[in-house]
Amino acid sequence: MKDEKLVNQYPVYTTAMGGNYQGDSLDLMKNMKDESIDLIFTSPPFALLRKKEYGNRDQSEYIDWLAEFAKIAYQKLKSTGSFVLDLGGAYQKGVPIRSLYNFRIPIKFCDEIGFHLAEDFYWFNPSKLPSPIEWVNKRKIRVKDAVNTVWWFSKTEWPKADVRNVLVEYSDRMKKLIKDPKAFYNPAIRPSGHDIGESFGNDNGGAIPSNLLQISNSESNSNYLGFCKQLDLKGHPARFPLQLPEFFIKFLTDENDLVVDIFSGSNTTGQACEKLNRRWLSIDLDLKYIAASSFRFLPRTMEVDKVKGIYDELLANKRTVDLSSYQKRASVTLFDGN
Template identity: 30%
Template sequence: MIQGELFAKVAFAYAEAENGRLNNSALYQRVGDPDKLKRKDPVGKDGQLHSLEARKIRWVQQTMKRLGLLQRVSPGVWGLSHQIKEQLHQATADVKMVAFSTTLGVAIWARSESVLPGLAPETVHLCITSPPYPLRYARAYGNPTEADFHEFICRSLEPVVKALVPGGSVVLNISNDIFMPGSPARSLYVERMVLALHDRLGLHLMDRIPWVNFSKPPGPTHWACAIQGGRKQLCVAYEPIFWFTNDPMKVRSDNRRVLEEHTARHLKLMASGGAGRDAQYGDGAYVLRPGSFGNETAGRIPKNVLMKGHVCPDTMEYRRFANGSGLRTHGAMFPTSIPDFFIRLLTEPGELVIDLFGGTGKSGLAAERLGRRWIVFEMIYEYLAGGSSAFKNFPGFEFAGMRPVSG
């Protein structure tokens, strides 16, 4: 097994080198132990003398080549390869590497479907994720198509559903800004996804929760803002968040974990002993009696609408770190407050939260702060490397760089 520390040293040696290229001699000098490099030991049946330290470094180098991170530039010279977009490296199907970890959780550079089947007997209490949107123009990390999105989601979630505890939940944040080709009519990909998750995976829809964000950039650009689009649409101000469970009667949610502060008006009403009148509304469906709302309670139950802007202190800190480290930043992140809310609502301390499309690790960060165990999967290595800075002060933090996942 390759040591994570050495793997990280080799990766960063190439990243810091001019044009991302190094000859082998320079690589050995940067990451090897000088005394061990000088030492020669017999190797193989013929007992030829070699530096075991140099062989260990070359093994890391060859592994990085197999993962698509390195390419041979010329004899004895290797450089960073760019598989998808400049400065972004995407995990292939056989890549399963630990990027960083804490006492409570681990961030894994991998496609989730390559790791999840080996998770047993571990069970999942909540999967919260924001999958790539089916955008017309794909972002740097790639996107599924609008027509195939429901297939993509079912494939991704199938191993999760198998590992979900009875009453466990799946929460998906998806886009509301997807249109039929050449038309101002919205795509029905959302409806296809909901029906497919119910019919094929047995998930029950608990709620559609709008994430309202009035600070979103105006859009859809063509149909709402551009004259050639005819100004036919309104600007989108929300994204839908879907909450599913495998067993509605055993669902593990508890709204007492997310109670909000009472309004000043309600506090005044409780202090006065409650309502002072008799009234009926809705032809008697709702009855108000003297004393109603007079009992003191711990807080008010939240409405099923989240009013949260996309600006987030954690995002700002991540961007400062990533830019300072020369890492390309993630183009679409939700604020930590989104996973924080659902983790509190749907789990208890010590339970397991996973994110299949983890990005910079916001779900893991929220889980860590709330005392939940967590696993974050992400295909783009640079996003995890940048997100790791938010975890450095938590117990047991280790930046593994790229350590193979066992099992």
Template identity: 30%
Template sequence: MPTQLQLFAAVTAAYADAPDGRLDNATLYAAAGDRAGVPASERQARKAVGVAAQPRNLYERAVRWHQQTLKQMGVLARAPGERGVWELIDRTPKGLHRALPGVRLLAFSTNLGVAIWGDCIDTFERLDTPITVAICSPPYCLSRPRAYGNPSDAEYVDFIVASLKPIVERLVPGGSVCINLGLLDIFLPGSPARSMINERLLLALHDRLGLKLLDRLIWCNGSKPPGPTYWSSRMKVQLTATYEFIYWLSPSPELVRADNRRVLLPHTEKHLRLISAGGETRDAVYGDGAYHVRPGSFGNATPGRIPRNVLHRGARCADTLQYRRDAAALRLPAHGATMPLSIPDFLIRYLSEPGDLVVDPFGGTAKTGMAAERLGRRWVITEQMLTFLRPSGERFRQCDGFHMPEDVEVWPARAA
């Protein structure tokens, strides 16, 4: 007989992979036994139990016990009008495999970090290591939810605040939180006027978590197609949306660990020529005295130029293409919303140092984890959808100390 944990995982997976998340008990016994490797002889064996010594099937009893555990967790319920049939309560519309409440499983790990399949709140409430920076792109508040589900407008602020609360409580002095929030499909119902949900969220993060706004970085993606489709392409009202905000916040901005010297850009050829010439030759005042250019200005050699707070990055990158190839090879659906690796790479270099801990409560395709891994930072990410997390692990196989539990390794084949 397998261990209790192995059998619980087998029962859970049987429901997760069943059509519509629904199984009768006979099918459950067979599916869970196949997954847990229970021999046919053990599945059918009966043993005398209790004072009356009545013969009972202990395997089926154990499966039903785990079934009742899932019921108590609020995951299973009896199928209406069907005797002996149970079904998943929490299942996304397209059948993606969401982590069960209270369940945290290792998806994969390296010497520097771990990816957890589970709820971010439950995971980070148990973390006992100080966090230097959190980088996340939470589900957007969309009028048409993606496959992995999105919070509604009414619950969005509470959802994000609750998700970030255990992380903020564990930030080091001067630690940072960076949140990527989209604008593309957030409109008032039936109106070209944009929702102010992002502004409401920003105020809630300040009022309820004590986070102060350090900047609104803009991720400008010039490769975005015309959109929002209805209001720009059909009704001809809006312009094409090409940017998203990245809110940079900290509970202690006076101690913030940012250092723009870690993200300096090369000087332009024009500026290098100016330095070589000894600087400006002009003596001029601009902007009603706001700017005074004196002879010799900008003549000192410096390591580079300070980046602007507008990040011009297309969504397409080599890391995303590899993730999609890995998902296709595993016959799993690819995540529909990805950011280029260069975004978390920039933020991690800017806001942390090697050895610091970087986290992402909405891990998705593990872009934050991969950027942290390459930059020598420790990392922890959580993701509720194993469908996205499993192929993400493939890109980490060449990292030092890579490990993926066998149950996760074989999951796609068993789920197919």
């Protein structure tokens, strides 16, 4: 029999397209329908050596801990759905040697849970500060760590995906080639084995992106940080940029599909979904982070006193606060406890 407390769990707030819930993702996801989610995009607390305020685990127990969430995720994803996991690397304690925890995760997920590794991505953050300080700044024996692994897992070898939704701007050289193909190449099979045909010079609306995503994490003037500053609140210390979830949401889902973030923090994923017209559901343990994440869905021009009133009401958590009145679309129901 289901725990009634979990079945009747209500969101802390809702928006035009989704809802943000407080609780343990393992418990809340059990009450979702199997094969109901199109994409789970999340960035769990990393297995860092130093304890963080948002609750990271020791490296020794991290893989088994995260695998429990992956097992539930596998059940709840549609057969064509995807599970995208942003993970940072770490060093072993006391020595300048890398931990292998983030590489053991895809092996465990695929060998023991049943996922397929659809593709590996690497998020390069050029604005990341030098770390770890001991090896980079002090002893100067390592370069700074500026790349996260982003694993794209799927339940089937053929998950939903369309690269045409994430094309990037052509290079200047490619633009010239498209304008006058004959001036730049002749159709032929190259020594590498690539067959460069006449269609190579076609304008397809953009270039196919690589699996190296260069996105600077330098948010400074968003609604979220602006209201945090005005209310003297500390922003979530481990936010990722909006462009990161946007890429995978556009790549792996269609409008009105359901996207879930099981470690939502400041709820960047929910904001990306709202922007792209996807239904979303976010979960986090910390009510303060959830309350502050509401700033992402409030008008930039809203008076600070009113924003504080909404924040205080969310912290009280006596009822679901509907933020859709500040938006153009009508609210939708996402989580029915079935």
